[in-house]
Amino acid sequence: MADVGILATTKAAEQIAPRTLDGPSGPRPKRRFSRANIIVYGTLFIVAVYYALPLYVMIVTSLKGMPEIQMGNIFAPPIEVTFEPWVKAWSEACTGINCDGLSRGFWNSVNILIPSLIVSIAVASINGYALSMWKFKGSEVFFSILMIGAFIPYQVMLYPIVIMLREAGLYGSLSGLVLVHVAFGMPINTLLFRNYFAAIPEELFKAARVDGAGFWAIFFRIIMPMSLPIFVVALIIQVTGIWNDFLFGVTYISSPDRYPMTVQLNNIVNSVQGVKEYNVNMAATLLTGLVPLTIYFISGKLFVRGIAAGAVKG
Amino acid sequence: MASIDTDARSRAGRRPNRLFKNMNAKLASLPMMFTALVVFLGGTIWTITYSFTSSGLLPRLEWAGLEQYARLWSSRKWLVSIENLAIYGFLSLILTLVIAFILAALLDRKIRGEDTFRTIFLYPFALSFIVTGLVWQWILNPQFGVQDVVRDLGWTNFNFDPLNNPEIVLYGLLIAGLWQGTGLIMCIMLAGLRGIDEDIWKATRVDGIGTVKTYLVVIIPMMRPVFVTSLVLIGSGIVKLYDLVVAQTSGGPGISSEVPAKYVMTSMFGGQNLGQGFAASTMMMLSVIIILIPWAYLEFGGRKRG
Incomplete structure (x- = not known):
């Protein structure tokens, strides 16, 4: 869970990943x-x-x-x-005063995930598009700051963001957390889209310009339809990253009944009160891991490509 | 001279609407500009500035010089955190590189079921550190976990209770951390191995160099960029170590598994001691910079690449 090594890894992944995915080559050993x-x-x-x-x-x-x-x-x-532990973990386990189980955290996480996904992918893809095809004076500077920012430990920016969100009246709310996910997901996804779009032949772009298409028309009618794979990769990175986040959830959500699933899970399992119910704890843990695991097993090689390209986020 | 002239002329011609040129792109990039300048750059400068103040419950611009740093470095909890991170970091770095390389090399031996093995080695990476920490907390549970199972097998004196023993608690974290993270590095190394020319292997075979020796003497030196990338990845991941500790040990027993990131969080949001949090996070950033500068130098300094 880090968005680190992005620069180097992307470069490595761009060159090597496709070949890795073909599996072993050459004659079988005799x-x-x-x-x-x-x-x-x-x-x-x-x-x-x-x-x-x-x-x-x-x-x-x-x-x-x-x-x-x-x-x-x-x-x-x-x-x-x-299956009783599963039922109990889902709908009865207690955190503090709430005893309606992990389902609460699950729906909180879904409510955080969906808007974060839409906004962050929209913003990052448009950034990548502007950076690769509509460069303007200073665009590379912003991009560089973004990339350096990805390496700085989150702890450095946590408190200033608290202040910004408080000023905007969003501190403690789900929409505040969504904005945080959009900001911290931006470096890696922007890089991903920028590199992908940069490989699209310039003639295509020029032809569209000659035909009178502008910034948005080219993006929606030409670039987007031909870039589905990279959108899927970004989607995978974001879903696992946002779902697995703990730090931002615990920092920017102020009331326990709006905590995302990971935070609630930790509170359930590591609570000191009551008898430890290990079976319920493990059911809860598995439930929390189920979403990224499903994504992982379904997406298979795309996931490998995604993480190799993005080299981790969160 | 002529070129400068034309340059100046064309610039002068464009001047009236230069700000509005490419307007859509600039408008569309506003969120990026805001994030880069205000959140990332502004936030970092803000934290560094306030780390020199006496901020307590609320941030206050009362200059205190290096007082927060002096307090930080005389705090036992911080020193333990730093020492833990150094030990954990060193072991994690070495072990991740070694294990990941061995696994990648084994998978590169044109074996059957490569996909299955890779899927198994990589799935922990899809899981959060919270899930990782909780699972290993359960497996290392002294009453029911590994210790108990081995004792039931007959070794009644077997002792392995890292999560309750301050001496070895870091190894408990390490087992979990390696389980979660090696898969990724393995994939990166496997990609590196696949990028090596088949002819190299043919040449070493002709020269009669053994497989293991080929890896050590020929392949590893050739994979230097891959190793550097892995090093940066592991290194910056280590500095951020937080969720795993919270889930698996909560910093205990006592303060024996505290880490810097946790120190920052406790001072900022638990201890109402903002200045300490700012100073500690600035130190964290400094350590990342120390890791990154040699890498940036190796990567971009030596020769210009795409």
């Missing part, structure tokens, strides 16, 4: 069970087990009852499968 192969596959398999284990533990724990958790070990599959 001997399948040579000693070297056993070492390669053995190591990969063991490491894969380590990486897959937490997801497995989450699923398994969330399907057990509390007595079974207290008796057995965390890696054992459930003897009696129960």
